[in-house]
Amino acid sequence: MNLEHEKVKIVDLRSALKVLKSIPGQLIETNEPVDPHAELSGVYRYVGAGGTVMRPTQIGPAMIFNKIKGLENARVVIGVLASRERVALMLNTRSEHLGFLLNEAVIHPIEPIIVSKNRAPCQEVVHYANEPDFDIRKLIPAPTNTEEDAGPYITMGMCYASDPETGKSDITIHRLCLQGKDEISMYLVPGARHIGVFQQKAEDDGKSLPISISIGVDPAVEIAACFEPPTTPIGYNELCAAGSIRSKAVELVQCLTINEKAIANAEYVIEGELIPSVRVREDKNTHTGKAMPEFPGYTGSACDEVPIIRVKAVTHRINPIMQTCIGPSEEHVNMAGIPTEASILQMVEKAMPGRLLNVYAHSAGGGKYMAILQFKKSQQSDEGRQRQAALLAFSAFSELKHVIIVDEDVNPFDSNDVLWALNTRYQGDMDTIFIPGVRCHPLDPSQTIEYNPLLLNKGISCKVIFDCTVPFHLKDRFKRAKFKDVDPSRFVPQMFKKEYGEYDTSK
Structure with missing residues (x-):
């Protein structure tokens, strides 16, 4: 690919904004005066906050406010990292x-x-x-x-x-x-x-x-x-x-x-x-x-x-x-979650090479509380290792609260696909593992003695593994309906021709 934005070397915030400005839909500006007291964040809540921000919100472009009330010549940019695709773009990789x-x-x-x-x-x-x-x-x-x-x-x-x-x-x-x-x-x-x-x-x-x-x-x-x-x-x-x-x-x-x-x-x-x-x-x-x-x-x-x-x-x-x-925004998800993913990948790969295919620190957990592990069982002796991988994930990142494990045919970055696995490859009484009395993160409001009298003090939690993988001996019975592999860009190029990457039909 010979794309215009790839010619700009990102070394600081200004070069990053220059890249975003060159790509439609990634950065917007306003000259409307904005009050930094509550109004600025209130605006961006609608534009592109996402994450765990109160709905309605969405994942949208980064935004520059060029006029800040009460402060001369001040500019504020928000949401630079509030999209996983935007982070990947700025780090020159795939999301x-x-x-x-x-x-x-x-x-x-x-x-x-x-x-x-x-x-x-x-x-x-x-x-x-x-x-x-x-x-x-x-x-x-x-x-x-x-x-x-x-x-x-x-x-x-x-x-x-x-x-x-x-x-x-x-x-x-x-x-x-x-x-x-x-x-x-x-x-x-x-x-x-x-x-x-x-x-x-x-x-x-x-x-x-x-x-x-x-x-x-x-x-x-x-x-x-x-x-x-x-x-x-x-x-x-x-x-x-x-x-x-x-x-x-x-x-x-x-x-x-x-x-x-x-x-x-x-x-x-x-x-x-x-x-x-x-x-x-x-x-x-x-x-x-x-x-x-x-x-x-x-x-x-x-x-x-x-x-x-x-x-x-x-x-x-x-x-x-x-x-x-904004604290609960998708920006926090990416800043906290992507290093979390790296930490889990590193620890699990050391213990059991080649089995953990990918990790997503889910937006609903703010990048800290929830991780989706995509795990591949290649032989009968791999059965049970998926749960060991989940235990290692808790060790890699102590503030993690919930781990959901899915098979290799489930996209961990697609919440609907993960919930499909939860509904068709999970039985609550046999596929839920509770780990009570473990230190987590003090900002979880459910981790109080008032909420759960069994907790010893604030910041203690019950961590949970949801094993949504198919038992190895039953894998043949849980094959998804297989469709013919085609190149959809031949038929709808406006939908599948991406600006910075070819369409991947395997996803």
């Missing part, structure tokens, strides 16, 4: 191959490199926090997703910090609320993120932890940043996986006010320090009891005590573009 691509990237890392300031667009404009008129709320056009949120949130900030003992660095995405002119609260899931470990080490020594927040970067960085242990154990810098995706090292630059690095071609960089032994209520400015909409589709409760980042400086490109997402 069903994304998990495999990410798996290879983790296995073959490319270390980031440090470049000089004159090669770092993120430092073209500098605002120091000690300046009299400094106010991060007037510099960063962070939206407030709903009217009851704790405040404006940075939802696509690449948080970068280093272990105070070893110097090993890590990048992750966290819930960041703008609390004051130079204060940002940071929600850390207990025991789940490396930066939380770094922060605790620094705090135990009574020291601040330098941290940079890069906003508006190459989509490869945003996807890679969502890997979790055990696939990327502590000491593994996920920027190495992002470099592998591009076959080119991610470029970092030394921050101006703290001893840390930031992504050199980011649109915005916030430089700051996590202050030891200082905590605030997440909703201290609104007192709503709510934080922001989270991936399960509900608004998360505001935490009573969250750490504070004291901002030292904000740097940005000339005419920067703020990037954001």
